[in-house]
Amino acid sequence: MDNHKMIPDSARKSNICMALFGVCLLLLGVMFIHASIQRRTGNAGTEHMAGLVKNLELTDLCLFTEARYTRNLSQADLHSAFQDHPSSLEHFPAGSVTGPPAGIRRINVKLD
Amino acid sequence: MSNLIEKQRSILDFTLSSLMRRKAKNISLFLVYSLVVFVLGSAMFFTQAMKREASLILKEAPEMVIQRLLCGRYEPVPLDYLERIKNIRGVISADYRLWGYYYDPAAGSNYTLMVPRNNPPARGKIVIGNGIARNRMLYREDILSFRGYNGINHNFEVDDILSSESELVSADLMLISEEDFRDFFGLSPAAATDIVATVRNQKELITIANKISELLPDTRPVIRDEMIRTYDSVFDWRGGILIVLISMAMLSFVIFAWEKASGLSAEERREIGILKAIGWETSDVIAVKTYEGAIISFFSFCTGLLLAYGHVFFTSAFLFAPALKGWSVIYPDFRITPYIDPYQVVVLFLLTVVPYTAATVVPSWRSAIIDPDSVMRL
Amino acid sequence: MIRLLDVRKGFNLAKPNEYIAVSGVTLTIEANRVTVFKGPSGSGKTTLLSLIGCMTRPTSGRIELMDNLPLINGILRDNGETNRLEVTSLPERFLTEIRRRLFGFIFQQFNLIKGITVLENIMLPSYPLGRKHGFVTERAHALIDTFGLGARASAKVEWLSGGEAQRVAIARALMNDPPVIIADEPTAHLDSKLSVEFMEIISGLKNQGKTIIIASHDPLVFEAGMIDRIINVRDGMLYGSGT
Numbered sequence: 001m002d003n004h005k006m007i008p009d010s011a012r013k014s015n016i017c018m019a020l021f022g023v024c025l026l027l028l029g030v031m032f033i034h035a036s037i038q039r040r041t042g043n044a045g046t047e048h049m050a051g052l053v054k055n056l057e058l059t060d061l062c063l064f065t066e067a068r069y070t071r072n073l074s075q076a077d078l079h080s081a082f083q084d085h086p087s088s089l090e091h092f093p094a095g096s097v098t099g100p101p102a103g104i105r106r107i108n109v110k111l112d
Numbered sequence: 113m114s115n116l117i118e119k120q121r122s123i124l125d126f127t128l129s130s131l132m133r134r135k136a137k138n139i140s141l142f143l144v145y146s147l148v149v150f151v152l153g154s155a156m157f158f159t160q161a162m163k164r165e166a167s168l169i170l171k172e173a174p175e176m177v178i179q180r181l182l183c184g185r186y187e188p189v190p191l192d193y194l195e196r197i198k199n200i201r202g203v204i205s206a207d208y209r210l211w212g213y214y215y216d217p218a219a220g221s222n223y224t225l226m227v228p229r230n231n232p233p234a235r236g237k238i239v240i241g242n243g244i245a246r247n248r249m250l251y252r253e254d255i256l257s258f259r260g261y262n263g264i265n266h267n268f269e270v271d272d273i274l275s276s277e278s279e280l281v282s283a284d285l286m287l288i289s290e291e292d293f294r295d296f297f298g299l300s301p302a303a304a305t306d307i308v309a310t311v312r313n314q315k316e317l318i319t320i321a322n323k324i325s326e327l328l329p330d331t332r333p334v335i336r337d338e339m340i341r342t343y344d345s346v347f348d349w350r351g352g353i354l355i356v357l358i359s360m361a362m363l364s365f366v367i368f369a370w371e372k373a374s375g376l377s378a379e380e381r382r383e384i385g386i387l388k389a390i391g392w393e394t395s396d397v398i399a400v401k402t403y404e405g406a407i408i409s410f411f412s413f414c415t416g417l418l419l420a421y422g423h424v425f426f427t428s429a430f431l432f433a434p435a436l437k438g439w440s441v442i443y444p445d446f447r448i449t450p451y452i453d454p455y456q457v458v459v460l461f462l463l464t465v466v467p468y469t470a471a472t473v474v475p476s477w478r479s480a481i482i483d484p485d486s487v488m489r490l
Numbered sequence: 491m492i493r494l495l496d497v498r499k500g501f502n503l504a505k506p507n508e509y510i511a512v513s514g515v516t517l518t519i520e521a522n523r524v525t526v527f528k529g530p531s532g533s534g535k536t537t538l539l540s541l542i543g544c545m546t547r548p549t550s551g552r553i554e555l556m557d558n559l560p561l562i563n564g565i566l567r568d569n570g571e572t573n574r575l576e577v578t579s580l581p582e583r584f585l586t587e588i589r590r591r592l593f594g595f596i597f598q599q600f601n602l603i604k605g606i607t608v609l610e611n612i613m614l615p616s617y618p619l620g621r622k623h624g625f626v627t628e629r630a631h632a633l634i635d636t637f638g639l640g641a642r643a644s645a646k647v648e649w650l651s652g653g654e655a656q657r658v659a660i661a662r663a664l665m666n667d668p669p670v671i672i673a674d675e676p677t678a679h680l681d682s683k684l685s686v687e688f689m690e691i692i693s694g695l696k697n698q699g700k701t702i703i704i705a706s707h708d709p710l711v712f713e714a715g716m717i718d719r720i721i722n723v724r725d726g727m728l729y730g731s732g733t
Contacts, residue, residue, distance in 0.1 A: 013125050014124035024410070032452060045278075056226060056285070058281055062282060062284055065442045075186075379604075386603060389595055396617070483545070483546055
């Protein structure tokens with residue numbers, strides 16, 4: 001910029017900023033497109049798992065294997081110790097991330 | 113019109129020069145801001161995608177599982193319950209399931225043993241999930257020895273390993289034949305773990321579930337919707353301890369941002385006075401402040417969101433894994449299929465960009481209307 | 491020609507600290523002349539400059555602009571005037587418009603914006619006009635060359651010497667090519683050599699046909715040769731007027 005007369009218009013701060021703005025929008029667009037492409041092609045894995053679930057009659061995701069009431073959350077005892085309160089922390093962090101399955105309590109309200 | 117654009121571009125030029133004067137302050141602001149969006153965005157992407165994944169996978173789960181409760185815990189179901197359930201009108205089929213947990217002291221982890229109804233392994237053979245294989249470095253034809261209910265060791269040969277793509281549902285599974293299962297756990301031939309039932313009409317599912325719990329008062333039916341809903345609530349991004357932590361971070365950020373953005377120093381006020389004296393209008397000064405807030409918050413939002421996307425969908429949320437894993441020994445190694453809820457992205461945008469920009473603009477409003485001659489009176 | 495008719499300006503009116511800065515000034519300032527308001531500090535010189543420069547409105551009285559009106563054509567049309575414009579009753583945005591087209595200001599403290607370059611400081615007054623960027627930078631560079639600041643164009647203003655800062659302030663005042671230059675105590679922070687230099691620049695501007703209005707109590711200013719008229723100000727009133 002020292003050698004004056006003509007600053008190239010492209011070096012203008014506002015232009016650089018607008019270009020970056022455009023790049024950001026583009027990247028956000030790419031993100032959405034990538035997500036939708038992946039969703040379409042990535043379904044194979046999900047279908048495969050759904051098939052396994054059907055075949056083996058599975059009921060739960062294998063996320064927290066440390067205890068039976070976290071491994072098969074939807075099949076957990078209605079009255080398992082610590083599991084009927086949201087502040088159950090006995091198996092941190094799984095126990096604190098997962099509250100009691102609300103739907104199970106609702107349908108079995110007369111057992112409670 | 114071109115005048116108007118040229119004017120806004122010039123004002124933007126000045127805003128950028130002005131921002132670059134306080135590089136350290138603005139870069140640190142940008143970094144903190146991006147970090148907040150990153151954590152918030154990661155939590156959002158992760159929970160949304162997991163919820164979707166869970167509902168897609170579990171749509172094939174059994175329609176209804178019937179457990180038997182004894183002393184408030186679930187206990188094996190007598191097989192004669194099967195006939196009584198089949199006799200209920202609307203029930204097409206009922207079958208028993210055999211599954212249970214085994215703690216493997218050698219690996220320090222829990223396995224889920226299960227007898228598949230179709231193509232069960234031969235006696236003495238097992239099919240294991242990829243998580244177990246990885247954890248104990250097992251290959252086909254390896255022999256595993258487990259201690260049964262009566263203290264007698266049972267040897268099993270690995271017949272097959274479940275595919276690694278299915279780890280999210282099968283990492284800790286161990287498929288075994290019915291005979292081996294009963295021998296191993298000492299389960300009586302007249303009992304099973306639970307019962308799965310299918311009904312003719314999905315709409316009657318709840319009615320039938322109620323009928324079953326009336327007919328067999330010691331049972332508890334769990335229907336498929338509840339299984340899916342369980343994961344909805346597990347991954348509900350408004351629930352969960354992560355969100356509590358994030359909202360605290362968010363709150364302190366807002367305070368931080370407010371202080372950084374709002375406190376107009378005497379120097380800044382003087383500058384506004386100068387600009388007004390040399391012919392800038394109040395609206396031009398406010399435009400500078402608006403651009404200032406919008407530039408920082410928009411670029412932080414984009415950076416944070418893009419990093420969050422990469423984090424969750426390219427690295428499988430490796431930063432969250434410790435929080436989710438806890439001390440699980442077998443944690444599924446899975447890729448999450450990207451899923452973005454545009455509504456939530458918009459909400460995140462509104463929650464981050466708008467308050468910050470407002471926090472920048474509002475305090476400048478009062479300074480922007482100062483009389484231009486205040487500069488002369490300094 | 492700028493005409494002030496019985497102009498009064500008070501601050502904090504009807505309060506215990508009420509203060510009348512200008513009381514009943516009637517004055518005509520000729521175009522293309524150098525006019526100096528001379529008086530001690532607190533005499534009301536600066537307030538007079540603010541009033542003439544449309545930075546503030548008088549409490550009472552009228553101020554009329556009679557030259558260079560085509561530059562603010564839009565405002566004239568709106569007011570149905572053709573040969574003169576009474577400015578005190580105009581809304582704020584019109585005053586801003588008049589200020590940036592008709593007046594260039596040189597402040598006592600120079601009032602440059604710290605942290606940005608000489609070039610940008612000089613360009614600042616042109617931004618609200620929305621002129622083409624190429625045109626604006628060319629004009630700014632021309633001014634930089636005129637004032638011998640070529641080597642300093644991309645330097646931050648806080649690195650400048652007093653004399654350089656002064657010249658940047660003048661260049662900024664000239665950016666929009668205004669017909670009237672208003673300078674408030676321009677030599678207060680300059681040594682004698684630089685003050686003389688400043689008055690030489692003013693002389694040059696006068697030769698270009700600018701109207702120049704200066705407030706000062708520096709003898710180097712009001713004893714300079716190119717001054718056309720000295721107006722003594724004391725307690726907000728005028729005392730005679732020299733040549």
